[in-house]
Amino acid sequence: MENHGLADLYRGYIACLNTRNWEGLASYVSETVCYNDQLVGLEGYRQAREDEFRTIDGLYFDVQLVVADKHTVASRLAFNISPHGEFLGLPVNGRRISFFENVFYEFDENKITRVWSIVDKAAIEMQLTQD
Amino acid sequence: MENHGLADLYRGYIACLNTRNWEGLASYVSETVCYNDQLVGLEGYRQAREDEFRTIDGLYFDVQLVVADKHTVASRLAFNISPHGEFLGLPVNGRRISFFENVFYEFDENKITRVWSIVDKAAIEMQLTQD
Numbered sequence: 001m002e003n004h005g006l007a008d009l010y011r012g013y014i015a016c017l018n019t020r021n022w023e024g025l026a027s028y029v030s031e032t033v034c035y036n037d038q039l040v041g042l043e044g045y046r047q048a049r050e051d052e053f054r055t056i057d058g059l060y061f062d063v064q065l066v067v068a069d070k071h072t073v074a075s076r077l078a079f080n081i082s083p084h085g086e087f088l089g090l091p092v093n094g095r096r097i098s099f100f101e102n103v104f105y106e107f108d109e110n111k112i113t114r115v116w117s118i119v120d121k122a123a124i125e126m127q128l129t130q131d
Numbered sequence: 132m133e134n135h136g137l138a139d140l141y142r143g144y145i146a147c148l149n150t151r152n153w154e155g156l157a158s159y160v161s162e163t164v165c166y167n168d169q170l171v172g173l174e175g176y177r178q179a180r181e182d183e184f185r186t187i188d189g190l191y192f193d194v195q196l197v198v199a200d201k202h203t204v205a206s207r208l209a210f211n212i213s214p215h216g217e218f219l220g221l222p223v224n225g226r227r228i229s230f231f232e233n234v235f236y237e238f239d240e241n242k243i244t245r246v247w248s249i250v251d252k253a254a255i256e257m258q259l260t261q262d
Contacts, residue, residue, distance in 0.1 A: 065235055065247075067198045067205045074198045074205030076235055076247055088253060102233035102249045104196055104207055116196070116207055118233045118249045122219060 007068040009110060010075065014061050020053055022046055030111040037116075057082040057094070064100070071108070077101045088121050090128060099123045138199040140241060141206065145192050151184055153177055161242040168247075188213040188225070195231070202239070208232045219252050221259060230254045 013028040015021075031042045040048065053059050058081045065076040080098045087097075099120045106114040144159035146152075162173045171179065184190050189212045196207040211229045218228075230251045237245040 065203065067200050067203045067235070069198050069200075072196065072198045074233075074235065100247070100249065102205075102235065102247065104198070104205065104233065116231070116233065118231065118251045119253075120249045122250075122252050 004068075006070070006073055006107060007066050009107070010066060010068065010073045010105065011063065013112065014063055017049060017061050020050075022050060025049075028112060030108060030113045033112055034114045035117070055084050056087070057084070058096075071106060073105045073107065075103050075105070077103065088119065088124065090121070090124055092124070092128065095128070097124050097127050099127075135199075137201070137204055137238060138197050140238075141197060141199065141204045141236065142194065144243065145194055148180060148192050151181075153181060156180075159243060161239060161244045164243055165245045166248070186215050187218070188215070189227075202237060204236045204238070206234050206236070208234065219250065219255065221252070221255055223255070223259065226259070228255050228258050230258075 009028070013025075016024045016028055025046050026042060029042050029045055033040060033042060033045050035045065035048075060079070060081075062078040062080075063075055064078050065074075067074045078098070078100055080096065082094050082096050083092045084094055086092065100123070101117055101119045103115060103117040105112045140159070144156075147155045147159055156177050157173060160173050160176055164171060164173060164176050166176065166179075191210070191212075193209040193211075194206055195209050196205075198205045209229070209231055211227065213225050213227050214223045215225055217223065231254070232248055232250045234246060234248040236243045
């Protein structure tokens with residue numbers, strides 16, 4: 001059974017990102033958030049997302065799949081974007097690329113405390129090769 | 132709340148893989164299973180897993196995190212393995228590498244029908260660079 005509470009909260013977080021509501025992010029993300037086992041904190045997390053919106057044209061977090069239990073959300077996100085310059089160390093240089101991210105979020109007191117993300121870099125490499 | 136039924140079923144599937152119980156796989160995987168949007172079928176799926184066990188030393192599916200709802204399981208798997216030759220197109224050649232896979236499984240009538248997997252290739256590339 002889907003935990004609608006946490007799934008709904010997560011969709012609120014995604015809407016917050018997609019509308020670039022940087023002030024609102026504190027409602028969803030813990031001050032001590034860790035990203036892939038690195039402590040980045042709310043400020044570092046917000047800065048990273050702001051940087052992405054500045055350097056990636058067409059950035060939109062498109063939720064394809066959400067699975068939630070009491071403390072954890074798993075999400076499959078689709079992207080169809082044009083990053084300036086390098087992206088994940090690849091010379092994308094404004095080309096349009098499409099790929100997925102599979103990501104887990106651990107919540108504590110209704111805020112994201114830990115994120116474990118994997119982006120499908122291999123899919124991007126394949127698209128750059130085909131160009 | 133975790134859906135223990137599907138989470139438990141998933142752990143049975145993983146035990147089936149880890150014990151190389153190829154005959155048992157039909158209890159967990161649909162005849163028409165799709166892997167990353169490609170129809171591979173049970174036979175193709177089993178063959179791919181068998182090939183992995185033959186070409187990767189120390190292969191073990193280590194479940195770090197499971198989130199389940201009524202039809203879907205999301206899992207974060209840890210690996211610490213030594214693939215022979217190339218792995219994901221990278222010249223691993225028997226070196227020991229550690230990485231994660233974030234993967235979703237859709238179930239129909241208690242069998243896996245669709246799998247969407249992303250392996251952290253960037254983490255492997257970083258380890259090969261450091262060697």
